[in-house]
Amino acid sequence: MRPSLHEPPTPLAERLAHSGLRNTPQRELIYRALLEKRDHPTADEVYSRVRAEMPSISLATVYNCLETLVQCDLVRQVNFERGPARYCPNLHPHAHFHDEKSGATHDIELPADVLERIRALLPPGYSARAIEITFHGQMPAAQPTQSAA
Amino acid sequence: MRPSLHEPPTPLAERLAHSGLRNTPQRELIYRALLEKRDHPTADEVYSRVRAEMPSISLATVYNCLETLVQCDLVRQVNFERGPARYCPNLHPHAHFHDEKSGATHDIELPADVLERIRALLPPGYSARAIEITFHGQMPAAQPTQSAA
DNA sequence: AGCGGGAATTGGAATAATTCCAAAGAAAGA
DNA sequence: TCTTTCTTTGGAATTATTCCAATTCCCGCT
Structure with missing residues (x-):
């Protein structure tokens, strides 16, 4: 079946595909979480936000997905002196x-x-x-x- | 005796005094090391450079002194994404x-x-x-x- | 010179954030 | 379906830094 009928490719899916990467529920979720509350959360903060919806997700995955999103140029990583990295979907x-x-x-x-x-x-x-x-x-x-x- | 005869107050000594802090051999040494090779060394790099001259110095002291110098506005701390902090005497x-x-x-x-x-x-x-x-x-x-x- | 007190140094333990790793799980292609 | 590749996962490991308690140092005062 043509997936586009049911699931118009999100910008996320497109960018991932473009890099030969797969779209996964975890990546979707984390990206949506960033878009939803644009307060520059840390990885830990993202972790606790997404766990509400997907309690089984691991912190390592959060780090992985955030890195993937940064690679795909969908998210910027922001570093303040010495503090934990923060993430920002403003392009x-x-x-x-x-x-x-x-x-x-x-x-x-x-x-x-x-x-x-x-x-x-x-x-x-x-x-x-x-x-x-x-x-x-x-x-x-x-x-x-x-x-x- | 008038100390100024033998030891004209260095900018370092002045700045320290101004903040109610003492000048110490360790602080002098670390500050000189930064001035000498201005390649934005990390704390570890400073540590190994100054140990040549003062083998007994501790890494904790290097961190302490660097922080002090930053407080006194004699040195800038520079942070690159995720890496160790670097130090720079360019004001x-x-x-x-x-x-x-x-x-x-x-x-x-x-x-x-x-x-x-x-x-x-x-x-x-x-x-x-x-x-x-x-x-x-x-x-x-x-x-x-x-x-x- | 001797003394008292605050400041500084020291080594080692502790912490924080992140990365690494190997195993198990999904997904896509042949 | 079988195989290959990509992902996720939990836990261990690493890195940079801070904390802490015990000296040690230095300064002013007597």
Whole structure:
């Protein structure tokens, strides 16, 4: 049967196939978990989130799948100084702001012209596959949302 | 006796004193080691370099001293994805280029105006204590230096 | 010189995050 | 169906770093 009738290929399935890899329930699940809550979770955090739905999954598999997703360019791995790696499904060029108080992380859009300016700093002959930009600092205290309470 | 006659206060001694810390042979030695070979060594590498001169020093002390130097703003800690931390005595604003072939690291000068452009990406209210920029890529194969050989 | 107290160093144990490994399980192709 | 290859899994191993308790050092004061 034509699988496309029942299961339109997800971007995930396509990317995997493109690399000669298989789509698996674990990979799907982990990718969906990342898309669902985009707060830059660690591998451990992903582990506990997906276990709700698939209690038998192992931490090693979480590491494996995350690595696979990174290989397929579906997910970015983000490293803050010394801490555990974090994962991010935002594929637009962006920097990260790391709040030193709360530990929270926010994406900062990175306009093409600024990125270009940065890339232009490289001496001739140097070529950059990836440019990582991280801000460390404080963000304004979250305004108490004007709610009815 | 006036110590300044014999021992003009080094920048290190000053910075330490400023933070209420003491200058010690270990701190001096480690700081000198960093200045001497600015190839962004890891703590382990620093350890083996300084042991040549002070065989009794311990790895824990190397970690302690490096941390102290970072606190005093005499040294920057540089983290590449997952690898051991590296240390850098260059205090000018600069980015790092990490060569994925050789693992070598080079400083890339960061002009104030570019830095300003980057800082300007932050939404209002956000303030950044530090901005980290890392290039990952390849540098040109080292040209065989035109030597007499 | 001697003393008291805080700071620093030291070795070794402990921790955290990740990777490795070998065995068992699925899936796809011939 | 049989074979091959890719995946997952649990647990052991590794790596980098931090923690800890016991000296040791150094400084100011007397």
